[in-house]
Amino acid sequence: MLVMGEVHTGLLQNSGEIPESTCRDVLQLLSGERVRVSRRPIVYAVSPDLLTGVDCRLPSASQSRIRGAGTVLSRSSITGGRVVQGSSYTRIERSGSDRRQPWSHYLARPGVVEVLGKVKSRDLADGFAEDPPADGLDLGAISARFLDVVQSSPLLDRRAPFKIARTRLRWVAEQGEPAIRFTLHSEQMRTVRLVHTGEFTPAVADLCEDLALHDWLLTALLVIIERARIGGTPGPEAAVKLAPAVDHLLHLWMPSARVDDVLSAYWESLDRRPGFTRQWQSLVDRVRDQLAVHTLAFLREKSGGGAR
Amino acid sequence: MLIFAISDKGGTGRSVTSTNIVYRHALQGNDVCYLDFDFGSPTAGAIFSVGSVARGTTRKGLHDYLLGEGAPEPHRVDVWTESDREGLRTKPPGAGRLVLLPGNEGGGELPAVEEETLRRCVQLFSRLDEEFDLVMVDVSAGRSFTAEMVLQATVRLPSVPFRWLVFHRWTRQHIIAADGLVTGADGLLDAGTRFGHKRDALRDRIRFVRTAVLEPDAAELVGLRDEQRAWLFACDTELRELASRHKVGRTSMLGKIPLDPILQWREQLISDEDVLASKIANAETAAAFDDLAKKIVDDAAWEGL
Known part of the structure; x- marks a missing residue:
């Protein structure tokens, strides 16, 4: 019927980026299952999928009381040894019967929540953008926990190079004519509504994680540039404040790196408007230009000092 | 960094001083947040002039969050946008974020420290430390389960730096009480050691x-008779001796806030406008807050005693 998910993205709580081997150890949440790693074009490590059982109210724009039971699929991932994500999603399907089934029934369908009773797909999707009620399905809380597990790993030194808020991207995917809408809500909250042709595949979740990752990078770079107060503070001070961006963020931009070819058109359309890469590139140029200007000023000062 | 603000007695100006410290720290360009852990009387909203949470929030506050009452995230208030005071509603250029996490209206003190409550507290501190340069936690006055909870939480977060500020007034009873809160039976050091802190490290x-x-030489005292001034001076000397006997003396003091009439009448943030434009507050008070806001993160001020 439809798929709902939420991705939380944050800065890994470690002074530097961590190597691939440490990524594997940190993400070994479930013993016996292997951590998957891909190395090109950027090191990406992802934990095995874990299930969380839920039996709760589902979102509804019309505030109807819809009950669902089943399981949510979640995982943690680390990109470039620096950015960490907690991601959860579940497919909402109509139940074959009106009665609540035993857990064995739901465990046989990992990542599916069955709706007990009547439901309209549109009502669910519209309600999902809102914050869930106390007894409602809260994928964000599950994703945040999967992020916490990584951040609290004893293998990390917790001395992150700068403080930065996590961002959360809530997404819902339906079947129909292909379309995508990305909306910024508050400083940390984003939503994506996506319509795809054919059956849902996990590649859609990958796409949303990739969007969340790049949106976080863009947000973090904007915050660092704002903190540097270019023009409002002396050049050397601004340059020092921009340094973490160069050290930790600028090399991580790899849009669509892990996105299935079938879905890459969605990224391309977002890159046309609002234009993620365009904004990123202009910010990167700004940081580099600032550092160049500062270097020139520094050299001029030095050579001037030598002549005197 | 986590900063815990505590006092032995009520009415010491703990909340008004700690809110002013975070406010100054934000003005100095840091992202800060303030946690109202004074569950019995959550009034931080009033000091920040956020009317909607003046006596705590009616939404999911810290109290609900810690007790697991349906709140995966506690309610946050962005002071720069939600304060009723016009002078606070625009974020000054270069200032960091200033976020208040209010308690619940009618929350009440924690009845005990359950494992689940402690786990949530650790999770909250850990998440906020990821996001903010400074996290100020206003712990209620005296020995409480809240104080025990944060002592235990910091044991579980060994790599997150933390510090304690003990607020007291400059009177005989307050000096003795402040010392008792730290070194007395079941005080911070006793309780901390019981939960796994090292006594000396915690003391530092x-x-x-x-x-x-x-101060005996303050401008406010100009109108006093000579006898009164002599008496005050003698009192002050006596208090200094008492303070150093109780190890509440100069070396373990981070700062002092002068008596300011404005804070006696209303607990509020003292902005530069209050000092320079309307002149209702003393410049020394604002300077003392500013100084403390720098010292709480200055390692030199926290070297071992």
Whole structure:
């Protein structure tokens, strides 16, 4: 019927980026299952999928009381040894019967929540953008926990190079004519509504994680540039404040790196408007230009000092 | 960094001083947040002039969050946008974020420290430390389960730096009480050691802040008779001796806040406008807050005693 998910993205709580081997150890949440790693074009490590059982109210724009039971699929991932994500999603399907089934029934369908009773797909999707009620399905809380597990790993030194808020991207995917809408809500909250042709595949979740990752990078770079107060503070001070961006963020931009070819058109359309890469590139140029200007000023000062 | 603000007695100016410290720290360009852990009387909203949470929030506050009452995230208030005071509603250029996490209206003190409550507290501190340069936690006055909970939480977060500020007024009873809160039976050091802190290391992370201090040479005292001034001077000397006997003396003091009439009448943030434009507050008070806001993160001020 439809798929709902939420991705939380944050800065890994470690002074530097961590190597691939440490990524594997940190993400070994479930013993016996292997951590998957891909190395090109950027090191990406992802934990095995874990299930969380839920039996709760589902979102509804019309505030109807819809009950669902089943399981949510979640995982943690680390990109470039620096950015960490907690991601959860579940497919909402109509139940074959009106009665609540035993857990064995739901465990046989990992990542599916069955709706007990009547439901309209549109009502669910519209309600999902809102914050869930106390007894409602809260994928964000599950994703945040999967992020916490990584951040609290004893293998990390917790001395992150700068403080930065996590961002959360809530997404819902339906079947129909292909379309995508990305909306910024508050400083940390984003939503994506996506319509795809054919059956849902996990590649859609990958796409949303990739969007969340790049949106976080863009947000973090904007915050660092704002903190540097270019023009409002002396050049050397601004340059020092921009340094973490160069050290930790600028090399991580790899849009669509892990996105299935079938879905890459969605990224391309977002890159046309609002234009993620365009904004990123202009910010990167700004940081580099600032550092160049500062270097020139520094050299001029030095050579001037030598002549005197 | 986590900063815990505590006092032995009520009415020491703990909340008004700690809110002013975070406010100054934000003005200095840091992202800060303030946690109202004074569950019995959550009034931080009033000091920040956020009317909607003046007596705590009616939404999911810290109290609900810690007790697991349906709140995966506690309610946050962005002071720069939600304050009713016009002077606070625009974020000054270069200032960091200033976020308040209010308690619940009608929350009440924690009845005990359950494992689940402690786990949530650790999770909250850990997430906020990821996001903010400074996290100020206003712990209620005296020995409480809240104080025990944060002592235990910091044991579980060994790599997150933390410090304690003990607020007291400059009187005989307050000096003795402040010392008792730290070194007395079942005080911070006793309780901390019981939960797994090292006594000496914990001691090094505790500093005293004197509030509402009237210096014998203050301008306010000009109208006093000579006999009164002599008496005050003798009192002050005696208190200094008492303080150093109780190890609440100069070396373990992080700062002192002069008595300011404005804070006696209304607990509020003292902005530069209050000092320079309307002149209702004393410049020394604002300077003392500013100084403390720098010292709480200055390692030199926290070297071992």
